[in-house]
Amino acid sequence: MFDRVDYYPGDPILGLMGEYAKDTNPNKVNLGVGVYYDESGKLPVLECVKTAEQHIANPISPRPYIPMEGLPGNRKACQELLFGKGAKVLEEKRVATIAAIGGSGALKIGAEFINEWLPESKTYVSDPTWGNHISIFEYSNVPVAKYPYYDKVTNSVKFDEMLAFFETLNKNDVLILHPCCHNPTGIDLTQEQWDKALEVIQAKELIPFMDIAYQGFGKDMESDVYAIRKAVDMGLPLFVSNSFSKNLSLYGERVGGLSVVCPTAELAERVFGQLQFTVRRTYSSPPSHGGRIVDIVMNDEALYDQWVGEVYDMRDRIKAMRLKLKSVLEANVPGRNFDYLTSQNGMFSFTGLTPEQVERLKTKFGVYMVGNSRMCVAGLNSSNIDYVANAMAEVLKD
Numbered sequence: 001m002f003d004r005v006d007y008y009p010g011d012p013i014l015g016l017m018g019e020y021a022k023d024t025n026p027n028k029v030n031l032g033v034g035v036y037y038d039e040s041g042k043l044p045v046l047e048c049v050k051t052a053e054q055h056i057a058n059p060i061s062p063r064p065y066i067p068m069e070g071l072p073g074n075r076k077a078c079q080e081l082l083f084g085k086g087a088k089v090l091e092e093k094r095v096a097t098i099a100a101i102g103g104s105g106a107l108k109i110g111a112e113f114i115n116e117w118l119p120e121s122k123t124y125v126s127d128p129t130w131g132n133h134i135s136i137f138e139y140s141n142v143p144v145a146k147y148p149y150y151d152k153v154t155n156s157v158k159f160d161e162m163l164a165f166f167e168t169l170n171k172n173d174v175l176i177l178h179p180c181c182h183n184p185t186g187i188d189l190t191q192e193q194w195d196k197a198l199e200v201i202q203a204k205e206l207i208p209f210m211d212i213a214y215q216g217f218g219k220d221m222e223s224d225v226y227a228i229r230k231a232v233d234m235g236l237p238l239f240v241s242n243s244f245s246k247n248l249s250l251y252g253e254r255v256g257g258l259s260v261v262c263p264t265a266e267l268a269e270r271v272f273g274q275l276q277f278t279v280r281r282t283y284s285s286p287p288s289h290g291g292r293i294v295d296i297v298m299n300d301e302a303l304y305d306q307w308v309g310e311v312y313d314m315r316d317r318i319k320a321m322r323l324k325l326k327s328v329l330e331a332n333v334p335g336r337n338f339d340y341l342t343s344q345n346g347m348f349s350f351t352g353l354t355p356e357q358v359e360r361l362k363t364k365f366g367v368y369m370v371g372n373s374r375m376c377v378a379g380l381n382s383s384n385i386d387y388v389a390n391a392m393a394e395v396l397k398d
């Protein structure tokens with residue numbers, strides 16, 4: 001019976017992590033997966049997280065099942081971060097929020113909800129997008145198609161084309177949007193563009209599903225959620241999946257959340273119940289450890305402020321690496337424009353290298369990027385940046 005099982009070729013991002021781990025090249029550099037490494041090339045444990053861990057360990061407490069929707073303090077943290085402390089929509093109890101198993105888990109529960117309660121809806125993702133958006137929705141039986149987004153010639157958003165495309169969609173179709181730090185391109189909409197896009201979304205009665213995995217890595221905590229808060233102000237129905245993997249450096253703890261903004265408190269309660277039921281039949285309830293860290297850090301003013309500072313330090317180090325890489329490449333590859341390195345936001349840069357060039361970087365230099373030419377700038381540091389720049393210059397000259 002197992003003969004019918006297909007071979008899995010591996011994930012284009014996570015598979016790269018395995019290849020990198022096996023590579024014996026002493027100069028190897030991991031610019032594949034969206035993970036922040038510090039100046040010494042290590043995965044950081046944030047200071048605010050260390051303090052939270054100490055709270056959790058003193059005393060070591062029992063581990064009961066937690067509610068299907070996660071810990072109350074974790075859910076509150078998601079809501080306040082996304083919608084603002086004291087936001088009217090929260091006071092009106094119009095947001096159904098569950099803690100989820102990472103941003104991926106939030107997307108999965110959201111996709112299951114859409115499949116069940118919006119069966120006629122089609123979901124649209126940006127061209128290109130994070131590949132797992134497509135897999136998660138398609139394998140939840142939600143049809144997925146692409147909307148125009150990235151213009152590689154101008155390294156900007158095909159904004160007019162995108163809006164014209166939105167105009168052709170049907171009521172209740174779902175749009176997966178990246179409020180900040182677009183993955184994989186690093187090209188975001190401006191606030192004016194968000195205003196215009198959301199107007200079209202409202203006029204056509206489309207449903208925005210905003211996936212925010214990099215809050216704080218773009219401009220700042222507030223600006224990065226501009227689109228979310230604007231959609232709420234406009235009274236739009238809205239799904240938001242958020243991840244704490246990157247901004248708390250808690251990748252393996254799998255912490256995130258799903259929030260659904262509804263027109264009334266009564267509807268939010270019904271939606272909340274269905275989210276609970278979806279969780280129950282999928283994995284019953286989330287693990288508690290990461291949720292406790294989120295709760296402790298976000299609900300303590302001093303720890304929260306410390307956290308924001310730590311996120312901004314990560315953001316600023318990435319920006320410094322962008323500048324440095326740009327200047328080294330400009331010196332080494334005259335005549336080629338590297339402005340994209342500093343105009344793109346967040347962890348990722350779309351380098352425009354061909355698949356062959358990406359492959360050569362890997363095999364000849366041990367420099368790992370995703371096949372679509374996405375580089376995780378957060379993997380650069382002052383010890384490896386010249387090596388990477390020279391390697392890129394080499395493959396670009398061939």
Ligand code: KET
Nearest residue numbers: 013033034102103104130183211213243245
């Ligand atoms: N949304 C986006 C846009 C995203 O980039 C990621 C992770 C997630 C959701 C998932 O978040 P998590 O909390 O880890 O479940 N992206 C990086 C890692 C990955 O591919 O899984 C990446 O693009 O490298």
